[in-house]
Amino acid sequence: QITLKESGPTLVKxxxxxxxxxxxxxxxxSTSGVxxxxxxxxxxxxxxxLALIYWDDDKRYSPSLKSRLTITKDTSKNQVVLTMTNMxxxxxxxxxxxxxxxxxxYWGQGTLVTVxx
Amino acid sequence: AIQMTQSxxxxxxxxxxRVTITCRxxxxxxxxxxxxxxxxxxxxxxxxxxxxxxxxxVPSRFSGSGSGTDFTLxxxxxxxxxxxxxxxxxxxxxxxxxxxxxxxxxx
Numbered sequence: 001q002i003t004l005k006e007s008g009p010t011l012v013k014x015x016x017x018x019x020x021x022x023x024x025x026x027x028x029x030s031t032s033g034v035x036x037x038x039x040x041x042x043x044x045x046x047x048x049x050l051a052l053i054y055w056d057d058d059k060r061y062s063p064s065l066k067s068r069l070t071i072t073k074d075t076s077k078n079q080v081v082l083t084m085t086n087m088x089x090x091x092x093x094x095x096x097x098x099x100x101x102x103x104x105x106y107w108g109q110g111t112l113v114t115v116x117x
Numbered sequence: 118a119i120q121m122t123q124s125x126x127x128x129x130x131x132x133x134x135r136v137t138i139t140c141r142x143x144x145x146x147x148x149x150x151x152x153x154x155x156x157x158x159x160x161x162x163x164x165x166x167x168x169x170x171x172x173x174x175v176p177s178r179f180s181g182s183g184s185g186t187d188f189t190l191x192x193x194x195x196x197x198x199x200x201x202x203x204x205x206x207x208x209x210x211x212x213x214x215x216x217x218x219x220x221x222x223x224x
Contacts, residue, residue, distance in 0.1 A: 037213075039161075046215055047153075047155075047204055047206075047215045047218075049206070049213040049214060052213070060211045060212070061211075061212070062212045063118065063212055096160055098160075102166045102167065103151040103165075103166035103167075103172070104151070104153075104161070104163055104206075105163045105172060107160035107161060107162070108160065109160055110160055
């Protein structure tokens with residue numbers, strides 16, 4: 001079965017760079033049509049789409065965050081990495097990675113990242 | 118970016134009620150829309166993709182309809198486990214955008 005799990009720091013300081021890793025199993029990111037996306041949710045707020053990487057290394061970003069985001073994949077390790085630079089307290093949120101094929105059918109449990117000095 | 122406007126933002130309903138949630142896109146998105154259910158402290162769960170296709174394992178009381186700019190999620194008979202927040206997501210183009218959510222509460 002398909003599973004995904006996010007990992008990374010739970011606390012980062014303002015201006016620091018956040019690096020999150022999504023480790024998955026049950027599918028290959030070299031299969032045509034497959035993608036892995038990142039979505040976040042500030043406490044008590046709505047979901048926000050951040051970025052998506054496809055099997056062919058096509059990458060898509062939220063325009064409002066594009067200058068701060070980088071998404072990469074390591075197919076051999078079954079991992080997708082999201083980096084976000086210049087973190088700010090408003091970036092405090094639960095960050096999810098999710099498998100995309102027909103919609104986001106499988107999600108990780110999410111990881112809460114707090115930005116505070 | 119395409120804006121997705123959900124209504125209502127919240128509703129109160131009883132077990133057994135028929136519930137309808139709507140999502141309107143700021144421009145046409147064909148049928149490139151999904152519906153997600155989220156319970157507190159949990160990851161979202163895909164219910165409907167391509168506007169009207171039921172995700173495997175999702176109860177048949179959930180249905181979706183619409184195309185272009187107007188979409189609907191219907192729960193035919195609300196069950197206790199359906200009390201949650203529901204989001205639409207357009208994946209017609211980038212950035213993909215979510216609606217602001219509809220919280221379904223117990224009446």
